[in-house]
Amino acid sequence: MKPEFIPVLKKEEIETAVTEIGKKISEDYKGRELVLIGVLKGAFVFLADLARNLTIPVKIDFVRAASYGAGTSSCGKIRILKEIEEDITGKDVLIVEDILDTGLTLSRLVDHIKSFGPKSVKICTLIDKRERRKVEIEADYAGHVVEEGFLVGYGLDYAENYRELPEICHLKF
Known part of the structure; x- marks a missing residue:
């Protein structure tokens, strides 16, 4: 069965959101040392575009966490597969993620980073x-609120596929 891609966010809408988030972060962290920690693999496209839209110097690092595997829903068990390398002691940290869904991964990562x-x-x-939030967690900066659907494109994947799509689409089988 061939999947159907239903557009959710066009390329231009994504670009506008990234620009606006970049302006806000630059204002909020002006004169401070900021470390961006991208959550691999999904956030790499967003992180790259976001970094280019910042007007402040930043350091960049990555962490890799897994909870989905090849399915469309989180298994609930969060594993850290790649650790940060940057010394973040006493620094302002911004975790950059592609999607805040159940909140399980980000909740675990926030606690981990705080350690x-x-x-x-x-x-x-x-x-x-x-739609599937399981823990109380909110983003400090968010580009778009989406109520439902399994999303792919612009770094988001299904079983490592469709990350290269320039738009974000709801994947329907």
Whole structure:
């Protein structure tokens, strides 16, 4: 069965959101040392575009966490597969994620990142999808609120496929 792609966010809408988030972060962290921690693999496209839209110097690092595998729903068990390398002690940290969905991964990552003694930890996500939220967690910066659907494109995947799509689409089988 061939999947159907239903457009949710066009390329231009994504670009506008990233620009606006970049302006807000640049204002909020002006004169401060900020470390962006991208959550691999999905956030790499968003993180790259976001970094280019910032007007402040930043350091960039990555963490990799897994909870989905090849399915369309989180298994609930969060594993850290790649650790951060940057010393974040006493620094402002912004976790950059592609999508805030159940909240399980980001909740676990926030606690994990806090264990390194940063000055602050905030969350930036391109997509805030609330339909399946399982824990109380909110993004400090969010590009778009989407109520439902399994999303792919612009870094988001289904079983490692469709990350290259320039738009975000609801994947329907």
